[in-house]
Amino acid sequence: MRQILKVQIKDNKEYLIDISDSSFAKLNQEVFEYTKGQKRLVIMSKKVYKLYSGDLNFSDDEIFILPDGEKEKNYNNYLKIIDRAIQIGLTRKDVIIAVGGGVVGDIAGFAASTYMRGIDFIQIPTTLLSAVDSSVGGKTAIDLPQAKNVIGTFYQPKKVFININFFNTLDDRQYKSGLGEIIKYAFIEESCNYKIPLYLFEFLTLSCQKILEREPLTIIRMIEYCLNLKIAVVSQDEKESGLRKILNFGHTLGHALETITNYKKYAHGEAVIYGMIFIIELSYKREYISYSYYKLSMDLFEKYGFKSLKCKYPTEKLIEIMKKDKKATSKNITLIVPCEKKQVREIKLTPLDIEYAMKELYK
Ligand code: GLY
Numbered sequence: 168m169r170q171i172l173k174v175q176i177k178d179n180k181e182y183l184i185d186i187s188d189s190s191f192a193k194l195n196q197e198v199f200e201y202t203k204g205q206k207r208l209v210i211m212s213k214k215v216y217k218l219y220s221g222d223l224n225f226s227d228d229e230i231f232i233l234p235d236g237e238k239e240k241n242y243n244n245y246l247k248i249i250d251r252a253i254q255i256g257l258t259r260k261d262v263i264i265a266v267g268g269g270v271v272g273d274i275a276g277f278a279a280s281t282y283m284r285g286i287d288f289i290q291i292p293t294t295l296l297s298a299v300d301s302s303v304g305g306k307t308a309i310d311l312p313q314a315k316n317v318i319g320t321f322y323q324p325k326k327v328f329i330n331i332n333f334f335n336t337l338d339d340r341q342y343k344s345g346l347g348e349i350i351k352y353a354f355i356e357e358s359c360n361y362k363i364p365l366y367l368f369e370f371l372t373l374s375c376q377k378i379l380e381r382e383p384l385t386i387i388r389m390i391e392y393c394l395n396l397k398i399a400v401v402s403q404d405e406k407e408s409g410l411r412k413i414l415n416f417g418h419t420l421g422h423a424l425e426t427i428t429n430y431k432k433y434a435h436g437e438a439v440i441y442g443m444i445f446i447i448e449l450s451y452k453r454e455y456i457s458y459s460y461y462k463l464s465m466d467l468f469e470k471y472g473f474k475s476l477k478c479k480y481p482t483e484k485l486i487e488i489m490k491k492d493k494k495a496t497s498k499n500i501t502l503i504v505p506c507e508k509k510q511v512r513e514i515k516l517t518p519l520d521i522e523y524a525m526k527e528l529y530k
Contacts, residue, residue: 168384170391174303174398176323176405184303184327184398186390188383191222194330198264198289199224201326205262205287208252210275212267215293218336223266228255233271237430240270240310242318248278262287262325268294269301269435273316276307280322290324293333295345295386296436299352299393300414302327304401314491315422315430321406331386340434342381346471347417347436351443352393353467355413357509361399365392368467368509375470413511416503417443423488427480441476444468448475449524450504460508478529485525486518 169187185197209225216232231251233239252263263286265275272290279288292302308319334342352359353368370392371378377385397414404410421442424433433441444465451461468474478485489500499515506512516524 168387170387172391172394172398174323174402176305176402180323182324182326184329184394186298186329186331186387186394188331188387191219191330191332194291194328195224198291198328202262202264202287202289205260206255206257207262207264208248208255208257209264209266210248210271210278212271212293215267215271219266219293219333225264233267233274235270237270237310237315237425240274240308242309242311245274245278245309248274249282252278252282257282257286259283259286262289264289264291265302266291266293267297268292269297272297272301273306273308273319276305276322276324277309277319280307280320285322288322288324290327292327292329294337295334295342295390296348296434298329298331298334298390299345300348300397302329303394303397304414305405315426323405329390331383331390334381334386340437343471343473344434344436346378347438347440347443347473349389349393350467350471350473351414351416351439352396354443354447354464354505354509355416355503355511356396357507358410358413358511359396359399360403360410361396365395367392367396368463372467372470379471412501412513413503416505416511417441417446419489419492419500419502420445420485422492423485424476424480426488427484440468440473444473444475445525445528446502446504448528450506452524452527456505456507460505463508464505476529478525482522482525482529486522489521490518 172184175181207229209230211230212233212235214235263275263279265272279286290302292298305321305323307322308316311317353371356367374385400411417439421438424438447464450456501515503511504514
């Protein structure tokens with residue numbers, strides 16, 4: 168099975184996303200055809216290299232292996248990638264390919280966008296999370312010790328190849344972390360201004376079993392639904408000056424949890440799940456949503472085995488981190504909250520409001 172989606176952004180930028188369950192041999196052939204005549208620099212995480220270098224036909228001298236983990240998305244590794252690009256003589260006509268999860272995609276994209284002022288870039292996501300989120304939409308970044316994603320660019324890939332066979336080696340925790348970003352789209356569907364109702368909330372409720380069993384056709388459909396929503400958002404607001412902020416639903420507390428635990432305790436999607444549950448609980452307490460929507464939402468999380476956080480981190484510290492969020496102003500913290508079923512809006516709360524809500528919810 169195969170689905171092709173088109174991303175169309177202003178200034179005539181457009182590219183295709185190819186979602187399929189075809190063999191790795193076919194993937195190799197397609198990537199090689201697509202990059203014919205170009206020199207390739209392939210950034211791969213160590214784990215992906217171990218698992219898939221035999222299936223993927225890249226030669227060792229075109230592969231740069233990035234150690235695993237968020238902490239590797241740093242300036243030193245960025246310079247090493249650039250150094251390698253210079254060493255192999257990559258020119259403006261050539262291409263950088265990311266094969267991995269969000270960390271690899273972000274740093275490889277940043278390198279592609281800055282090397283010689285920008286060269287071609289291809290994303291081959293190997294995790295469910297990067298397939299439904301970071302591989303599409305053009306956000307690239309590296310982290311500094313002080314903050315995540317603080318240096319970066321908006322730089323769209325030339326093509327995204329999503330092959331769901333990579334997900335067979337994800338452990339349960341990684342797979343379910345991807346479901347965190349997927350559930351996010353169910354809560355924002357109607358705010359995305361996508362032309363056709365997808366009923367993602369209902370789809371995720373009814374197909375839970377098949378999704379957890381990783382049934383290939385259901386997975387392809389689920390990715391297609393999420394990406395249709397993401398494409399709708401990104402094509403209206405590539406640089407996150409407005410609408411795109413809704414993609415950060417659940418991320419304000421989510422990022423704070425990742426930061427306070429030094430990116431070691433929570434996978435990104437897990438942190439986003441806790442963030443979404445927190446904001447839904449807060450919204451119910453503040454009467455932004457009805458009890459029935461609150462209950463329906465909690466039932467969806469429960470169906471997938473997700474529970475609310477038992478927060479043992481100092482509230483004041485979490486808030487200090489939230490204040491450094493790119494969307495925060497000097498006085499307020501910006502939050503994306505649910506308002507109606509499948510709709511979200513932006514609100515600004517003072518740190519004190521959030522502190523009060525957290526103390527109430529996590530007492
Ligand atoms: N991950 C959120 C975005 O792409 O805007």
